Amino acid sequence: xxxxxxxxxxxxxxxxxxxxxxxxxxxxxxxxxxxxxxxxxxxxxxxxxxxxxxxxxxxxxxxxxxxxxxxxxxxxxxxxxxxxxxxxxxxxxxxxxxxxxxxxxxxxxxxx
Amino acid sequence: xxxxxxxxxxxxxxxxxxxxxxxxxxxxxxxxxxxxxxxxxxxxxxxxxxxxxxxxxxxxxxxxxxxxxxxxxxxxxxxxxxxxxxxxxxxxxxxxxxxxxxxxxxxxxxxxxxxxx
Numbered sequence: 001x002x003x004x005x006x007x008x009x010x011x012x013x014x015x016x017x018x019x020x021x022x023x024x025x026x027x028x029x030x031x032x033x034x035x036x037x038x039x040x041x042x043x044x045x046x047x048x049x050x051x052x053x054x055x056x057x058x059x060x061x062x063x064x065x066x067x068x069x070x071x072x073x074x075x076x077x078x079x080x081x082x083x084x085x086x087x088x089x090x091x092x093x094x095x096x097x098x099x100x101x102x103x104x105x106x107x108x109x110x111x112x
Numbered sequence: 113x114x115x116x117x118x119x120x121x122x123x124x125x126x127x128x129x130x131x132x133x134x135x136x137x138x139x140x141x142x143x144x145x146x147x148x149x150x151x152x153x154x155x156x157x158x159x160x161x162x163x164x165x166x167x168x169x170x171x172x173x174x175x176x177x178x179x180x181x182x183x184x185x186x187x188x189x190x191x192x193x194x195x196x197x198x199x200x201x202x203x204x205x206x207x208x209x210x211x212x213x214x215x216x217x218x219x220x221x222x223x224x225x226x227x228x229x
Contacts, residue, residue, distance in 0.1 A: 041203075041225075042222070042223070043205060043221060043223055044156065044205075046218075049217065089155060098144060098209045098218065099158055100146070100156075100218060102155045102156045102157075102158075104154075104155050
């Protein structure tokens with residue numbers, strides 16, 4: 001079955017710096033890659049997603065890149081703010097069925 | 113739109129009792145719902161996939177007789193933790209998808225914090 005690896009597990013940056021979180025997946029049939037932000041005790045919130053027919057997607061300060069050949073995708077957050085501090089999860093899904101397999105999570109801390 | 117609710121938001125029970133958690137899609141019909149378990153400082157682990165009107169599909173290692181899932185309607189799925197023990201204490205989150213093939217975005221419920229004493 002699908003396996004998703006996420007790195008780093010923790011990331012600390014200064015306000016205004018960029019943050020990059022990386023994930024790899026094992027199932028070449030996966031074609032949907034969402035990123036979630038989760039605050040303590042809350043539900044995951046979708047922040048951006050990308051499908052396998054696209055190599056890059058950007059939404060304001062957030063961007064995701066996908067390398068299908070390497071089975072690798074990354075989240076980029078620019079101009080980080082303290083309110084970006086949270087746990088971020090990547091996930092992968094094969095179209096049929098829609099079940100998501102999550103990475104281990106990255107705890108991002110943005111210091112003012 | 114696409115709101116998913118869960119009830120209760122938290123529950124405390126004694127060891128050996130059963131607990132039922134409800135997951136509802138409030139403004140859409142969910143042909144498929146998913147149940148996840150999340151231990152502190154860990155990731156979301158998929159427990160099972162629930163399709164309306166059919167038996168749930170459980171992930172490897174999840175005891176189907178312990179975690180009973182019922183998806184009786186297009187807006188409601190329930191997870192019953194039977195004979196709960198302290199190791200079952202966790203954050204249980206459901207999600208639902210709004211469409212069929214080609215639509216994968218999942219909408220998550222707010223989660224249920226289960227504490228077994």
